[in-house]
Amino acid sequence: MKHKLITLIITAMTFTQNLPAQQLSFSKVKAFEHQLDDVMEIIDTTELKVKLKEVELQFQQAPNELNQVRLGLIYHETALNLTFFSKTAYKGYAQKSYDQLSELFNSSTTNRELMPYIASYRASALALIGAETKKLKLLGQAFTLFKEAVDRYATVSYLPEFLRGSVAENLPWFFMSKRKFAERDFESIITKQNEDATYANWKVMSFTYWAWAKQHLGRKYRTTALAYLNQAIALDPNYKAGRKQAESLRLRFLK
Structure with a gap:
């Protein structure tokens, strides 16, 4: 009986930790x-x-x-x-x-x-x-x-x-x-943000737009990267997030 009780406790703890996102508010x-x-x-x-x-x-x-x-x-x-x-x-x-x-x-x-x-x-x-x-x-x-x-x-x-x-x-x-996750994860955040503007805050999105551009330095991504860098800058008027880095990378794209 003791072993069964311990099993139930462990199961309950595991369930709490593994609770899927759809059951969260x-x-x-x-x-x-x-x-x-x-x-x-x-x-x-x-x-x-x-x-x-x-x-x-x-x-x-x-x-x-x-x-x-x-x-x-x-x-x-x-x-x-x-x-x-x-x-x-x-x-x-x-x-x-x-x-x-x-x-x-x-x-x-x-x-x-x-x-x-x-x-x-x-x-x-x-x-x-x-x-x-x-x-x-x-x-x-x-x-x-x-x-x-x-x-x-x-x-x-x-x-x-x-x-x-x-x-x-x-x-x-x-x-x-492991480096591949950078491109994948920032792209995923932008997609979710486009679907729901409340998904992430301005600070996170400023960093995210800059990070996406940094992962896409090729010429074929130039238009999108510049657009994202402009958004990173606009979201961060007081230099609390990604603006400084975004401005530097933007100059690099424009050269």
């Missing part, structure tokens, strides 16, 4: 996006350092589920933007992100509409750990986690494809089988 997923947006895709390092302290304090004062997700995400942004430019101060933040998000990912009580954020950033954090520690096997494991996140949540959230594409586009040329 798109409006609730988007509602969480508004509560997490300020800790995602931060490119200003001064702003990031301030936000890191703020989010850590919030979690210390109120260690609830949402604040733990915010903590995992800001640790990810710290690892992405500060770890590789620091000798000591910001080492280990990818692992901190992965640990916080894994605790939530493996919990049977985690709000299911938070799972697209948790699963996607958890996979990306593992990829960052692989880069920091130079353990290539972790990169392979990260792409396995990305695939699971894409299969489960890409219909209700841009994050699985956006983060996988972002990792893939920065890999060396000899990771051919």
Whole structure:
């Protein structure tokens, strides 16, 4: 009887984690996006350092589920933007992100509409750990986690494809089988955005349009690439997303 009970508990936990996207509420997923947006895709390092302290304090004062997700995400942004430019101060933040998000990912009580954020950033954090520690096997494991996140949540959230594409586009040329995801994922996000303008926010789309153009440098893509670069620039008047890179690439196309 004990073994049967354990099996039922494990099954219930697995079901929660594997819940297909069609059973998630798109409006609730988007509602969480508004509560997490300020800790995602931060490119200003001064702003990031301030936000890191703020989010850590919030979690210390109120260690609830949402604040733990915010903590995992800001640790990810710290690892992405500060770890590789620091000798000591910001080492280990990818692992901190992965640990916080894994605790939530493996919990049977985690709000299911938070799972697209948790699963996607958890996979990306593992990829960052692989880069920091130079353990290539972790990169392979990260792409396995990305695939699971894409299969489960890409219909209700841009994050699985956006983060996988972002990792893939920065890999060396000899990771051919993984680099292909960059072109595929950004194309997929644009298609979904064209079908539903609420799918992704301006910041993500600015990065996405620039990333698509970067993946399509050939002459036959020039017209579409320039159109996307113009959109990337227009969406980002204050240089908070992809505008700077888009302007640079646009000049390259026009030469």
